[in-house]
Amino acid sequence: MGNLIIRNAHIKDGEAQKDIKIIDGKIVEIAARIQNDNNLEEIDAKGNAVLPTLIESHIHPDKAFLEDRKPNLSGTLEEALKNTAELKKLYTYDDVKKRAEKVLRWSVLNGTTIMRAHPDVDPFEKTLGVEVLLDLKEKYKEVLDMQIVAFPQEGIIQSPGVLEMMEESIKMGADVVGGCPYSERTMEDTIKQLNIVFDLAEKYNLPIDMHADFGTNADDPQNTCIELICDMTIERGYQGRVAIGHVTTLGSLDPEVAAPIFDKIAKADVSIVPLPVTDMFMTGRTERKNIPRGMAPVLSMMERGVNLAYSSNNIRNAFTPFGNADLIAVGYLLQVSQQMGSADQRRAVLDMVTYNAAKAIGVRDTYGIEVGKNADIVIYDCDDLSNLINDQPLVRYVIKNGKIIVQNELSRKMASVLMGD
Structure with missing residues (x-):
């Protein structure tokens, strides 16, 4: 079971970004800003869409x-x-x-x-x-x-x-x-x-x-x-x-x-x-x-x-x-x-x-992005839930019981090319 803080998560369209705190594989807090008093691992969702992991x-x-x-x-x-x-x-x-x-x-x-x-x-x-x-x-x-x-x-x-x-x-x-x-x-x-x-x-x-x-x-x-x-x-x-x-x-x-x-x-x-x-x-x-x-x-x-x-x-x-x-x-x-x-x-x-x-x-x-539920979370490279399926976005992170099990990020070099830097 993992311990983690997810920063700047887009959980619901029309609402401000939130932080999600995970302890022992469970979501324990969702708030605008969560203090990291225990030096937990952090990842930055960067305003990207966050869902509970998908279900086949x-x-x-x-x-x-x-x-x-x-x-x-x-x-x-x-x-x-x-x-x-x-x-x-x-x-x-x-x-x-x-x-x-x-x-x-x-x-x-x-x-x-x-x-x-x-x-x-x-x-x-x-x-x-x-x-x-x-x-x-x-x-x-x-x-x-x-x-x-x-x-x-x-x-x-x-x-x-x-x-x-x-x-x-x-x-x-x-x-x-x-x-x-x-x-x-x-x-x-x-x-x-x-x-x-x-x-x-x-x-x-x-x-x-x-x-x-x-x-x-x-x-x-x-x-x-x-x-x-x-x-x-x-x-x-x-x-x-x-x-x-x-x-x-x-x-x-x-x-x-x-x-x-x-x-x-x-x-x-x-x-x-x-x-x-x-x-x-x-x-x-x-x-x-x-x-x-x-x-x-x-x-x-x-x-x-x-x-x-x-x-x-x-x-x-x-x-x-x-x-x-x-x-x-x-x-x-x-x-x-x-x-x-x-x-x-x-x-x-x-x-x-x-x-x-x-x-x-x-x-x-x-199940769900709620306090008390299992921290099974997927973060997508998009910032609008209504267009997530339209965008077919990159899966940035897959998190199971608070542990990162999949991570996909554009390299810094590729990002600079795409941004025209």
């Missing part, structure tokens, strides 16, 4: 960097699942670790120190992804807090043995129960899977994080499960403990049909996590003109009180042949695709990858 609330490190091995030529979900299943049969521990570790390192360098990872648990990969990520969680614990989801990519009902593998994963140390209701063959089996997921979560008192409603056809009952999930959440008393990724089908509903559904999501306190790069790349493939954005309608949901985060999802594989674990870059795509152009809306996108994401994965008690 939905990412698959075990499947990263597979695109060059078997490209998804059609760009469809069906081919992505097929190609990835074939590659998973060839996985080894060292291969999965090498690829996943690269994602973790890139994430930290880009200002992310909290992650919810979704390794597959299925007949091909079995529990290998969970095993690898548990080992990496321990290895990187000084710089990255990781939650691990037991994610049944290939379904539970249609894949005998997966339920037992999920339970084994939980006993090994997985933190979250995953679900993928659209992976089953019938709507009846989809409902069975949802009940199993809630039963398993209740048995081990764990949160739930599902992939659901990933499509654009609102007439497909297997891709319109959100209301059913919300009803189950309320019936089971699981409000505030359920997150759902994708939910792109909501973007295909007429506003008057969608509004009461958004209200139900807010009532159930279910967090929605759009995945802009994957969602926009994979959806709308059957359309020939006016191809839809293929995302959950962020602004409309926000207006109805739904908690929204966003995340990278996949890095360079059959589902998403792009990405470098840079959440600020993903936020740029989100704000453009969702037409979030005002200063307040652009700041709301930052909230989606910080405070909203903290709520989505259940870490609000320890």
